[in-house]
Amino acid sequence: MFNYSEKIKNLILKFYTTVIDYLPKYSTSEKYWNQNLVDTPLSGFKNINESIDHLKWRNIQYINSINILNLKQYDNKVILDFGCGPGNDIVNICSNSKPKKMLAFDVSKKAISLARKRAKLHNFDVEFLEGSEKKLILPNSDRSIDIIHSMGVLHHIENISGVFKEFRRVLSKNGFIQVMVYNRNSLWYHLHVAYEVKIKRGLWPNKSLDYIFSKTVDGFKCPVAFCYSQKEFSSLCKKNGFSCQLLGISTSLFEMEKLKFLWEALRHKKLNQKSRDFLNGLSFSINGEPIYEKKIAGINSYYKLKKIKV
Numbered sequence: 231m232f233n234y235s236e237k238i239k240n241l242i243l244k245f246y247t248t249v250i251d252y253l254p255k256y257s258t259s260e261k262y263w264n265q266n267l268v269d270t271p272l273s274g275f276k277n278i279n280e281s282i283d284h285l286k287w288r289n290i291q292y293i294n295s296i297n298i299l300n301l302k303q304y305d306n307k308v309i310l311d312f313g314c315g316p317g318n319d320i321v322n323i324c325s326n327s328k329p330k331k332m333l334a335f336d337v338s339k340k341a342i343s344l345a346r347k348r349a350k351l352h353n354f355d356v357e358f359l360e361g362s363e364k365k366l367i368l369p370n371s372d373r374s375i376d377i378i379h380s381m382g383v384l385h386h387i388e389n390i391s392g393v394f395k396e397f398r399r400v401l402s403k404n405g406f407i408q409v410m411v412y413n414r415n416s417l418w419y420h421l422h423v424a425y426e427v428k429i430k431r432g433l434w435p436n437k438s439l440d441y442i443f444s445k446t447v448d449g450f451k452c453p454v455a456f457c458y459s460q461k462e463f464s465s466l467c468k469k470n471g472f473s474c475q476l477l478g479i480s481t482s483l484f485e486m487e488k489l490k491f492l493w494e495a496l497r498h499k500k501l502n503q504k505s506r507d508f509l510n511g512l513s514f515s516i517n518g519e520p521i522y523e524k525k526i527a528g529i530n531s532y533y534k535l536k537k538i539k540v
Contacts, residue, residue: 240431247433247450256453259386260337260363263315266449267341268382270316274347281348285321291483293519298478298532299408301326307376310335310368310400313383314358317345323379324354333375335359335368363387370400378407382530385411385456386448394470398537406536407472412447412457413531415508415522417485419443419457424505425495426488439502447529460525463533472535481519481528489520 256262269288275281289296304327311319314334324332334349334356336342342358349356361368378397387393397407413419423443427433434442444455458466460476467474495501496509513521520527 243431244433247445250450256451258363259388259452259454262449262452263336263338263386264340266452267338267344268315268318270318270344272344274344275351278352281321281351282325285318285325288318289322292480292530293483293486293517293528294478295410295480295530295532296322296326298480303327304329304377304379306330308374308402309333310370310375310378312378312380312397313337313386314345315341317348319379319381320345320349320354320356321352324349324352324356330376332356333359333370335361337361337363363389368396368400372399373402373405375400376402376405378405380407381410382412384409385458386452386454388454390466391470394467394472397535398471401537406534408477408532408534410530410532411463412443412455413479413527413529414457414459414462415525416457416479416527416529417481417488417520418447418529420505420508421491421495422446422485422488425498425501426491429498429500430491430494439505458531460531463531467533467535468538471538471540473538475534475536476525477532477534479526479528479532480530481526482530485520485528486518 270284275284301323304323307329308331309323309329311323311332311334314320314336320332320334323329332355334345336345337360339360342360346358359368378401384390384393401407419439423439423446427442427446428435428439434445440457443457444452447455464474492509496506508522511522512527515521
């Protein structure tokens with residue numbers, strides 16, 4: 231149950247989420263990300279220690295995520311960070327490996343400006359590429375990239391086929407892609423969204439779970455935020471000429487905090503059946519991470535993609 235102050239906060243939140251549907255919206259992800267950034271100081275970092283401390287804090291927000299990616303394999307490779315944002319993964323990559331060449335692409339001028347400033351702070355040699363979501367053309371030669379690294383980007387793109395087409399063009403013969411996309415089979419979707427947000431807090435009561443999910447991950451005004459089951463994402467990749475291997479899944483600490491609502495959610499009559507079955511089917515690892523059908527039930531799913539020969 232909510233205490234009095236929580237009830238007041240929730241009433242304000244309900245009013246805001248109702249009104250926001252009638253306010254002007256961002257028409258594209260590009261416009262949204264030009265005005266909004268992944269958590270980072272707007273003026274940049276003052277020194278390397280501040281930058282590294284922030285990165286370490288971000289990394290531990292997602293359990294075991296940095297180990298799933300195995301960045302050491304980026305040594306002596308031409309790397310493209312697709313959707314570099316303010317530079318978190320640039321620092322992750324260049325601190326954990328020695329790329330032959332490091333390129334970073336984004337559609338946000340603001341993000342690129344901060345990423346460039348951060349790379350300079352660390353003395354990393356990075357070539358920055360700015361593009362457009364509507365006409366995505368990567369300024370790279372055919373088969374010139376060994377590894378495309380894209381964390382938390384593809385699920386914000388509606389014209390995903392255009393992106394995959396460019397990926398196929400620039401990726402080298404034996405190259406591969408490492409991506410992170412949001413996982414549908416997660417605590418975030420079936421506990422936080424399906425129960426806490428929709429039922430307990432009563433926000434967007436008449437909207438679908440996919441719609442509510444899109445409003446809870448990267449800001450209420452974010453226009454596009456998809457999530458995928460492993461089967462859904464594998465099918466999408468295959469349709470666009472890529473094989474798809476699940477590398478691992480990471481649970482966010484935010485989700486771990488939501489486990490306090492697990493039994494409460496299962497007891498509630500209004501919880502939808504799919505989410506009830508999901509939550510009822512959970513088990514837990516030795517360190518307490520949720521598991522569903524032998525896979526970690528967290529929000530971040532990591533995949534390795536390779537071109538299918540035609």
